[in-house]
Amino acid sequence: MNQYLPDAYTVRAAIALAVRAPSVHNTQPWEWRFSGRTVELRADARRHLRHTDPDGRDLLVSCGCVLHHFTVAAAALGWAAQIERLPEPGLLARITLVPHDTRDGDIALAAAIPRRRSDRRPFAERPLLVRDEVFLAKSATDHGALLRLLDDAPQLSALTGASLAARELHRADTDYGIELAAWSGRRYAPDGVPAQNAVHATEAPRVRDFADAQLADTAEPDGAALTVLATRGDEPADRLRAGEAASAVLLTATRLNLASCLVTEPLELTSTRALVRDCVLDGKLEPQLVVRVGYLPEGAAPLPATPRRPIGEVVRPFGHGYGVGLPIPAQLRRH
Ligand SMILES: Cc1cc2nc3c(=O)[nH]c(=O)nc-3n(C[C@H](O)[C@H](O)[C@H](O)COP(=O)(O)O)c2cc1C
Numbered sequence: 001m002n003q004y005l006p007d008a009y010t011v012r013a014a015i016a017l018a019v020r021a022p023s024v025h026n027t028q029p030w031e032w033r034f035s036g037r038t039v040e041l042r043a044d045a046r047r048h049l050r051h052t053d054p055d056g057r058d059l060l061v062s063c064g065c066v067l068h069h070f071t072v073a074a075a076a077l078g079w080a081a082q083i084e085r086l087p088e089p090g091l092l093a094r095i096t097l098v099p100h101d102t103r104d105g106d107i108a109l110a111a112a113i114p115r116r117r118s119d120r121r122p123f124a125e126r127p128l129l130v131r132d133e134v135f136l137a138k139s140a141t142d143h144g145a146l147l148r149l150l151d152d153a154p155q156l157s158a159l160t161g162a163s164l165a166a167r168e169l170h171r172a173d174t175d176y177g178i179e180l181a182a183w184s185g186r187r188y189a190p191d192g193v194p195a196q197n198a199v200h201a202t203e204a205p206r207v208r209d210f211a212d213a214q215l216a217d218t219a220e221p222d223g224a225a226l227t228v229l230a231t232r233g234d235e236p237a238d239r240l241r242a243g244e245a246a247s248a249v250l251l252t253a254t255r256l257n258l259a260s261c262l263v264t265e266p267l268e269l270t271s272t273r274a275l276v277r278d279c280v281l282d283g284k285l286e287p288q289l290v291v292r293v294g295y296l297p298e299g300a301a302p303l304p305a306t307p308r309r310p311i312g313e314v315v316r317p318f319g320h321g322y323g324v325g326l327p328i329p330a331q332l333r334r335h
Contacts, residue, residue, distance in 0.1 A: 006097050016311050018070035020113050023062035025183040030066050033318040039095040051175040063092050064243015076110035078102050112254035117303045119259040120199040123294030125223035132256050139252040145245035150226045158279030162266040185211030190309045224294040230285035242288035253293050263290040
């Protein structure tokens with residue numbers, strides 16, 4: 001063993017934890033390669049949702065989430081990730097792993113990864129602690145984004161209006177509906193949104209019309225705090241950063257025992273996204289995601305974890321080799 005070079009089992013362990021990251025419709029649109037201390041992340045364009053996410057924002061944000069999850073997992077395993085973002089066409093990130101003294105905070109954040117869920121149920125009517133608001137906001141700014149808590153009625157009604165309008169436009173879009181039906185209502189599938197994690201759509205704007213939703217919505221008002229995660233620009237690097245920041249916010253929320261869920265439907269259409277940009281962010285920042293955060297009602301059962309594809313499907317050969325010291329799995333030999 002070389003203490004300055006991560007072995008393949010360590011890198012694969014970090015990737016296995018990283019892929020617990022959230023992704024739009026649980027498409028898991030990423031591909032990993034590694035050799036020695038170098039790890040590369042690419043988007044898997046075959047998993048791009050063309051009708052839900054025509055400009056590819058959700059795809060890049062999802063990859064940003066998995067990138068941040070990877071850095072958290074690697075830190076807990078004793079490796080700091082030095083990241084070059086978009087170093088060449090087609091490559092989202094080149095990561096160099098260097099030895100790192102794991103701290104308690106690294107372990108605590110990594111431990112949040114398997115506990116996090118996208119929870120679409122109504123949250124309790126209980127305001128966030130100011131201390132927690134500060135932690136969440138800081139986790140976004142630490143990653144180059146801004147988390148704005150919507151705390152006045154005009155902003156909240158603008159977001160509700162944008163969400164309802166997006167839902168109506170999507171309901172009229174057959175291609176969107178076919179894509180949503182194909183990627184949700186899943187049972188025993190390694191990807192897509194499982195029926196058991198989706199909430200039966202009511203008129204609540206927080207809920208996307210996922211197919212065959214099994215969780216009954218209650219008539220309770222939703223007490224979630226609504227936040228918008230924004231960046232200064234809207235270039236691919238900004239979207240990737242937004243995903244990293246969203247991942248940091250979600251893991252911080254989990255650490256604080258807060259429930260959370262990302263919502264992007266109102267940002268997937270040009271007109272409703274413009275409404276959020278102008279009415280919620282004063283036209284000055286680019287909205288990338290809505291993040292619902294809050295407390296589950298007393299006694300709410302934990303949600304099951306959503307499935308992930310086997311690690312062998314997301315790790316590809318690097319150059320002529322495959323990782324370090326591991327045999328090429330049979331299903332990859334064809335590629
Ligand atoms: C870019 C992005 C957009 C998302 N948009 C929504 C959304 O609009 N509504 C929703 O309920 N969940 C949304 N999600 C959450 C995913 O559906 C969820 O991460 C995925 O199903 C995996 O489940 P998990 O987060 O519980 O592991 C989004 C996630 C990402 C990364």
